[in-house]
Amino acid sequence: MIDKKFIGHEFKPFSTTIEKGRLKFFAKAIGETNPIYFNEEAAKAEGHKSVLAPPTFPFTLSLESDDPFPVVTALKLEIGRILHGSQDFEYFAPIYAGDEITVSSKIVNIFDKKGGALEFVALQYSFTNQDGELVATSTNTLVYRNG
Amino acid sequence: MTDIQIGSEIPALELAPISRYTLALFAGASGDHNPIHIDSDFAKSAGMPDVFAHGMLSMAYLGRMLTNWQPQAKLKKFSNKFAAITQLQDVITCSGKVVELLEQEGKTLARCEIQAAKASGEQTLVGEALVEV
Structure with a gap:
């Protein structure tokens, strides 16, 4: 678990x-x-x-850290057992080529279903441009297949 | 845009069958290099029948449908659940319709139900978008 x-x-x-x-x-x-x-x-x-940048591009930005999947590393997950459960975006301003975006993220929930057969990790992200303007937020839920 | 009413349909977007080529390109472009989408040997070792599409590829298709319909600046929220895995050769169609008009901070927002589905009708992504009218 x-x-x-x-x-x-x-x-x-x-x-x-x-x-x-x-x-x-x-x-x-x-x-x-x-x-x-x-x-x-x-x-x-x-x-x-x-x-x-098109509407789902912030997700790609979230993978641009030196470790593309820091949640996998931090929680010692096997990447082959991860599925994407859900994805939400909220938009405040456009993202353009040439912008420098700062990505912050945290784990906001961990829970399980089906007696632990499936575990869920919810992550929240914020995307801020070079002018300090919050351009988007997102949340996603990863599903972890056990057994 | 005053022609957006409850019941207005978003013009559907039908995609080409999902191929390994599509998945390879999307892996590179999206930065999601999880081998489960591009390496059949890895996918099988993880208990899957073969490589399968990134959920975010289909969500990007939904995004294309939305921005074909309205300028992206009108899109305020965009969310979905990934309801089923999209396999190789699946033909995905994105569709949606306006189900509610909301007043928020002096603006009118259309709440749209959106989905991606296989040719069989099975839904792969189910979600909603809030679009300023």
Whole structure:
């Protein structure tokens, strides 16, 4: 069983710069056809500062620390037993290529179902840009398959 | 946009069948390098029949559906549960509709039920979005 003492555990915040090329790669991977997500001129023509990060991109930012899965390390989980249970985003301002985003995260809950056959870890994230503006928050729940 | 009413449908987005190529690209682009999505040997050793799609790939497809419909700046909240695993060759269709109009801090928000589903109708992602009208 995952030790519930980790509820409240905060991970070390980190900063990452949004690269235009990464946004272009992400757009290709999800089949995005709107050029504001991969072409700077098209984005600017629609009034954007630069290429726009799409709605689920904060999740990718959350994986950009030196250890991409710090929760796996901290809780000594086997990555092959993890499933994604749920994901929520709330948006306050856009994220653009060239922005430097600081990601803070913590474990907000650990619980189990089905007599411990499934365990759940809920994480909360905040994303703040180079101007100190909170641009998004997210929560996600990981499901851990036991046996 | 005044044409958004309760019952308004979000134009659906049908995707190409999920391939190993799609998953490899998404692993690299998303930074989620969990081998369970890209290495069949690893997936089988973890008790799965084969590699399977990242939940966040389908959520990104839902995001595409939403931003095809309304500018991203209108999207205030976006959430879903991952209800079923998306396997190789599944054909995913994203759809949604407005179920409620809410007044919040002088703004009108459309609460939309959204889903991703397989061709069989099985739902893979079930969630909602709040979109400013």
